[in-house]
Amino acid sequence: MVPVVVVASIGVVAVLLLLIIYVTRKKRPLKALRPSIVGKKRSLTYEEVKEMTNNFARVVGEGGFGIVYHGFLNRNEQVAAKVLSHSSSQGYEQFKAEVELLIRVHHINLVSLVGYCDDGNHFVLIYEYMPNEDLRKHLSGQCASSLLSWESRLRIAAETAQGLEYLHIASKPPMIHRDVKSTNILLDELFQAKLGDFGLSRSFPIGSETHVSTNVVGSPGYLDPEYNRTNWLTEKSDVYSFGVVILEIITSRNVIDQTRENPYIVEWVGSRLANGDIDNIVDSSLVGDYDSSSMWKALELAMSCVSPTSSGRPNMSQVASELKACLFSENSRKGGRSDVESKSSNELSMSNGLVENPHAR
Structure with a gap:
């Protein structure tokens, strides 16, 4: 009788684990792509981005990717946070491409990537701030x-x-x-x-x-x-x-x-x-x-x-x-x-x- 109970318990645990894995993957379908963009640049949560931009208070630009907001990293470093719009024609692949490129390149005449946010369905690129615009x-x-x-x-x-x-x-x-x-x-x-x-x-x-x-x-x-x-x-x-x-x-x-x-x-x-x-x-x-x-x-x-x-x-x-x-x-x-x-x-x-x-x- 005991072996039957043990087997049943193991079966329940296995089903629960499979259910958790399924739900997690369903909620974050892009997760499998994400390890490749992890590098030395700082990764932030969406809550950290909200705090950094004072809940997206100041818009400094807008384009095909989405809206760009002014923010402060570590309370003193000015940054520009480019938030991917859900209606944007540019998607995760272009977000990923830009992060992967800017992690590799370092040049005085290329805008520096300070960090990025890849949190759930929120994708944000965080750049050095350019006060004199374009x-x-x-x-x-x-x-x-x-x-x-x-x-x-x-x-x-x-x-x-x-x-x-x-x-x-x-x-x-x-x-x-x-x-x-x-x-x-x-x-x-x-x-x-x-x-x-x-x-x-x-x-x-x-x-x-x-x-x-x-x-x-x-x-x-x-x-x-x-x-x-x-x-x-x-x-x-x-x-x-x-x-x-x-x-x-x-x-x-x-x-x-x-x-x-x-x-x-x-x-x-x-x-x-x-x-x-x-x-x-x-x-x-x-x-x-x-x-x-x-x-x-x-x-x-x-x-x-x-x-x-x-x-x-x-x-x-x-x-x-x-x-x-x-x-x-x-x-x-x-x-x-x-x-x-x-x-x-x-x-x-x-x-x-x-x-x-x-x-x-």
Whole structure:
């Protein structure tokens, strides 16, 4: 009789254990994917995120991923908490991709991931806070207190180029950002540029393989036409998008403006260059306060970046080097010392198209 009772007891316990496992998995269907994103970055609970953001009191941004809130980590470190919306077209896979990428990469011109929350159905990315918002807001005049000089624009472009160069060359594995645009170039308290939003980033093959075949994603106006046509993604797709950003920096005009004869900025600038109408390309708010040589070099560089075919575009090492030269030229005109020159030689030295120490932190 005793053995029967023991067997029955064991059976009840086994059923209970199976029931617990089933319920747990049902409530947290993504749990099996999650161990791969655990790293050195701090993992927070959703309650900790609520406390950190004062119950999501201050909104500092909004995008396809969800809403971004201001917060304080450890009571004194300002952070930005990007909360995945349940209605977002971007899902857990992109959340996971961004965490895994930012755990691996460390660069002075890439936004740092401070931590993340992967708690039940709550997914939050926690970044260093960038108080001067994004480049687009400054170029469009939304930040009335700040008119970016030509020197500042070149420095921001050069720093962003160095961040992209790091992704393409020094990251392990090399990465393609896939969503380079002015709203993803963020500015810290010193107006140092940092590239953010890595949810669409992809690794790309090295060696004999030259591209990744993938569904087309990106932002209208910045999208590489060759990639859009062939579904073949290469690092030159980022180069195209960055070329569009340089055109924004030069003109301060919208990437797409349906009121223009040529709505897309690449076509608009190209048509004016073809007609010799150069004066109306440069942002009038600069009122001629720029080194003309560096301006035209930057314009030529931008147009080479937006070549219709990837083979006609420079790589990001070449782009970064050219922008650095433009910045030195502008500062020589002003008889001053550039911000770039004041940085360490490690941060800026390039040789034979390769970064000697590509800002790894």
